[in-house]
Amino acid sequence: MVKNLSEEGSDKIDWDTEDELEIQEIQDAIFSSCRDLRTTGQHALSGDGEASSSSVPCRLSKFIQQFVVMGFSEESIAKAIEQNGENSDLVLDALLTFKVIEDSPAEQPTASPQLDPSISSDDSYSEYNENFLDDVYEEESWSSDSDNRICYLKDESSSLSENEQTLLSLANMGYPVEEVSIAMEICGKEASLAELTDFICAAQMSRAEDPYLPEDVKPKLKHISNDSGGYKKRKMFNQLCKGKKQRTIFDGDPISLPKPMIGFGVPTVSGPAMVRRTLPKKAVGPPFFYYENVALAPKGVWDRIASHLYDIEPEFVDSKYFCAAARKRGYIHNLPVEGRFPLLPLPPRTINEALPLSKRWWPSWDTREHLNCLQTAIGSARLTDRIRKAVEDVDGEPPMRVQKYVLEQCRKWNLVWVGRNKVAPLEPDEVEMLLGFPKNHTRGGGISRTDRYKSLGNSFQVDTVAYHLSVLKDLYPEGINVLSLFSGIGGAEVALYRLGIPLKNVVSVEKSEVNRNIVRSWRENTNQRGNLIDFDDVQQLNGDCLEQLIDSFGGFDLVIGGSPCNNLAGSNRVSRDGLEGKESSLFFEYPRILDLVKNIMSGGR
DNA sequence: CAGACTATGATTGCATAC
DNA sequence: GTATGCAATCATAGTCTG
Numbered sequence A: 001m002v003k004n005l006s007e008e009g010s011d012k013i014d015w016d017t018e019d020e021l022e023i024q025e026i027q028d029a030i031f032s033s034c035r036d037l038r039t040t041g042q043h044a045l046s047g048d049g050e051a052s053s054s055s056v057p058c059r060l061s062k063f064i065q066q067f068v069v070m071g072f073s074e075e076s077i078a079k080a081i082e083q084n085g086e087n088s089d090l091v092l093d094a095l096l097t098f099k100v101i102e103d104s105p106a107e108q109p110t111a112s113p114q115l116d117p118s119i120s121s122d123d124s125y126s127e128y129n130e131n132f133l134d135d136v137y138e139e140e141s142w143s144s145d146s147d148n149r150i151c152y153l154k155d156e157s158s159s160l161s162e163n164e165q166t167l168l169s170l171a172n173m174g175y176p177v178e179e180v181s182i183a184m185e186i187c188g189k190e191a192s193l194a195e196l197t198d199f200i201c202a203a204q205m206s207r208a209e210d211p212y213l214p215e216d217v218k219p220k221l222k223h224i225s226n227d228s229g230g231y232k233k234r235k236m237f238n239q240l241c242k243g244k245k246q247r248t249i250f251d252g253d254p255i256s257l258p259k260p261m262i263g264f265g266v267p268t269v270s271g272p273a274m275v276r277r278t279l280p281k282k283a284v285g286p287p288f289f290y291y292e293n294v295a296l297a298p299k300g301v302w303d304r305i306a307s308h309l310y311d312i313e314p315e316f317v318d319s320k321y322f323c324a325a326a327r328k329r330g331y332i333h334n335l336p337v338e339g340r341f342p343l344l345p346l347p348p349r350t351i352n353e354a355l356p357l358s359k360r361w362w363p364s365w366d367t368r369e370h371l372n373c374l375q376t377a378i379g380s381a382r383l384t385d386r387i388r389k390a391v392e393d394v395d396g397e398p399p400m401r402v403q404k405y406v407l408e409q410c411r412k413w414n415l416v417w418v419g420r421n422k423v424a425p426l427e428p429d430e431v432e433m434l435l436g437f438p439k440n441h442t443r444g445g446g447i448s449r450t451d452r453y454k455s456l457g458n459s460f461q462v463d464t465v466a467y468h469l470s471v472l473k474d475l476y477p478e479g480i481n482v483l484s485l486f487s488g489i490g491g492a493e494v495a496l497y498r499l500g501i502p503l504k505n506v507v508s509v510e511k512s513e514v515n516r517n518i519v520r521s522w523r524e525n526t527n528q529r530g531n532l533i534d535f536d537d538v539q540q541l542n543g544d545c546l547e548q549l550i551d552s553f554g555g556f557d558l559v560i561g562g563s564p565c566n567n568l569a570g571s572n573r574v575s576r577d578g579l580e581g582k583e584s585s586l587f588f589e590y591p592r593i594l595d596l597v598k599n600i601m602s603g604g605r
Numbered sequence B: 001c002a003g004a005c006t007a008t009g010a011t012t013g014c015a016t017a018c
Numbered sequence C: 001g002t003a004t005g006c007a008a009t010c011a012t013a014g015t016c017t018g
Helices: A027-040 A058-068 A074-084 A088-103 A151-159 A162-172 A177-187 A193-206 A217-226 A230-242 A301-308 A356-361 A381-392 A400-413 A428-435 A449-457 A462-469 A491-499 A513-525 A543-553 A584-601
Strands: A288-294 A315-318 A328-333 A416-419 A422-424 A480-485 A503-509 A531-535 A558-562
Touching: A288 A462, A288 A584, A301 A328, A301 A584, A328 A462, A356 A416, A381 A400, A381 A422, A428 A449, A449 A513, A462 A491, A480 A491, A480 A584, A491 A503, A491 A513, A503 A513, A503 A543, A513 A531, A543 A584, A558 A584
Parallel strands: A288 A558, A480 A503, A480 A558, A503 A531
Antiparallel strands: A288 A328, A315 A328, A416 A422
């Protein structure tokens, strides 16, 4: 006999999506949830706003100039510098943010749900949380200046369709184009301008967290505002709309990566305030599932992966929007995408903030503000020595040729400055921090340093995954049963724990013994109740075994895991063989097991 | 033998120039 | 449209050392 889901929580979950199969709520529900959001937890971020910029002396004039030529008012620039210091990226983000906010009719900063204090104040995470809680909600700092944001559409009206005309009207009223196009899609073609503006206002009010713009948008905005060609304008318009339209996997187009790579949204970027997606009927659970792998896989791999996971469109997200290191990953899941909230504190998102000790040694010509993807191997001592010699040989700033070489190597190996003319790979505990794990998570207990790098390099970025899983918190107040495949060092478990979602029964499958030990010892250290059941091979999980497990505690609420990327990852020079490769072909175990779980839980077996 | 250390490009997508 | 340059990338295999 097949059990219900967790008795307490399952009845709250609306798996029955009528015929529409809409996972997201309709407009009314969104409106009410916005109200809830606003009343449940005004967690005003407070901070000192980087005291580094108490004054703006003359030597900054060049720094300011670059923003003036982009068309920002000096007043805004001064404000942005005051809040962000001399970090050009952050200043530009802030300036774009001011513009968006000032253009929006509703300029109400919004709240985001609060975490359990017991979780967010965990000692493991509190030590770096004071440095990066910038106050981005200083309303009086939202200066006004002239609006030239959407003028590129103006001379196009004669050739535009009715929809485009509506979009143009609203854009001219100051509403961000992306939000208008979303509103038009959700409210329908017949929606009046008033309905659309109401919708957009509500959406803006519900937007959680700091409305930074992605850096990827900057050159585009600049480019477009200078552009007078109709072709490019139309192309831009199409791109804005393209991301929102429903796409089926077998319509001929291969899956392409979004730009910026923010999936259905990230807390640190102002994008479309809410999204709605339609899941294929067969994808609607139970259980919830969450699959992950590298975004930059060989051509066609994601199409194949998606075809085995109910043709769900992957959500591609770069973890650089969550931490100071890039991590471009694709996620296929059937989770709701509305009502997400991030783990607090928000981790530092620049190298400077994440590794403050490196600031002293960082040369001005090394313009990196983000680290690249944290991988499984580190740069060699010989390389750092070569770099030291190359930089040491010259007085002052090295010649361009040397700078280029050093920067190239630093980017390739994620080297950071740790002394005069001295670069070094990250330490394992720094990698742990960047990936959102507690310090020393992978330390000791029989694991070698080399294996620490390897296990960490193969792991989730916890904040990113937690953001996606956060929607489960309200659905399962009593906790969840998790089937964790390819668990590694327990990125999924750590994410759920940090979200404050109790782990009732965890069935964990992980080949590496040291990794299994890491997860087990982490559970003991954190005094978690509930059971942990280990397997070392996914192929052991057959129908009988799963049926027994499901019978014993009533089904899985979440099936989560990222299958091996060895044969997909770009760093692999030897055996990048695609999905059929030796390790990566284990992917097929994921849909196999997921289908079994689904069938058993629906009584189909 | 475990662990540390080191050398080893190709495949993508994108921007730009023509 | 085509050529070119640029940048990013959850790694593997061989060697050395204690």
